[in-house]
Amino acid sequence: MENYKKYKIVSFNINIISIPELINKLKNFLQSKKGHYICISNVHACIEAYDDYKFTEIVNNADLALPDGRPIYWALKLFDFKEATHLPGYEVTKNLCNFAAKEKLNVGFYGGEIDTLNRCVLNLQNKYQGLKINYVYSPPFRDLTKEEKEKIIENINNNKIQILFVSLGCPKQEYWMAEHKIHLKCISVGIGEAVSLLSNKTKLAPKWVERISMRWLTRLISEPKRLFWRYFYTNSKFIYLISKQYLKYKFK
Numbered sequence: 001m002e003n004y005k006k007y008k009i010v011s012f013n014i015n016i017i018s019i020p021e022l023i024n025k026l027k028n029f030l031q032s033k034k035g036h037y038i039c040i041s042n043v044h045a046c047i048e049a050y051d052d053y054k055f056t057e058i059v060n061n062a063d064l065a066l067p068d069g070r071p072i073y074w075a076l077k078l079f080d081f082k083e084a085t086h087l088p089g090y091e092v093t094k095n096l097c098n099f100a101a102k103e104k105l106n107v108g109f110y111g112g113e114i115d116t117l118n119r120c121v122l123n124l125q126n127k128y129q130g131l132k133i134n135y136v137y138s139p140p141f142r143d144l145t146k147e148e149k150e151k152i153i154e155n156i157n158n159n160k161i162q163i164l165f166v167s168l169g170c171p172k173q174e175y176w177m178a179e180h181k182i183h184l185k186c187i188s189v190g191i192g193e194a195v196s197l198l199s200n201k202t203k204l205a206p207k208w209v210e211r212i213s214m215r216w217l218t219r220l221i222s223e224p225k226r227l228f229w230r231y232f233y234t235n236s237k238f239i240y241l242i243s244k245q246y247l248k249y250k251f252k
Contacts, residue, residue, distance in 0.1 A: 011049040013060045035184040037177035042069030047234040058178045089194040101128040108135030111167035112195040119199035134159040161186045167195040
């Protein structure tokens with residue numbers, strides 16, 4: 001089984017991997033018939049990992065960690081990983097759904113508002129003919145009981161889900177995937193806001209905005225009250241920490 005390179009950005013070990021390599025890795029995971037989980041890394045997740053040792057363990061014990069945020073991609077390039085690729089959650093979701101449709105795999109979605117989830121599922125099934133989405137669940141906005149958790153895991157396994165997209169937001173989705181890995185028989189993929197993007201509830205930033213790593217700004221403009229202080233804290237701290245890491249790397 002291939003072991004793709006990993007490099008630590010701040011406190012988050014991130015795989016240097018392409019979409020074709022990711023698909024090959026998934027094929028190996030599927031053959032094992034065991035639970036696996038895949039994290040996506042962005043600035044927010046990197047700072048969460050830096051601030052919280054428990055979360056660091058969760059993400060660094062993932063089977064794969066993908067460079068979702070554009071700043072993460074540029075950071076890998078900065079550290080001379082010329083082969084690094086940018087794998088945003090919504091693109092990963094589309095590519096895995098395309099793979100699942102071709103291979104006739106059972107797909108599920110966990111997390112997100114039910115109307116948004118349903119639109120996302122409809123859009124994906126229209127785009128990828130034959131895509132089997134056998135499980136869709138929008139959990140309530142409260143802590144689940146032990147019985148509810150057990151029933152959810154039972155339903156996912158009974159529906160023979162092979163790829164489960166988890167959209168609970170960071171860090172909740174990573175904790176959920178790590179907690180349930182041993183009980184699930186599928187590959188869980190934390191996809192963040194991808195459900196919102198793929199349902200067209202949230203608009204994608206223009207390509208040129210994506211290329212200059214400013215997609216966060218378009219989100220901030222759309223939700224200033226919710227995101228201002230989070231972005232102010234995480235972005236400024238990330239710039240400081242990655243600059244410090246780069247200077248240490250350059251002059252070691």
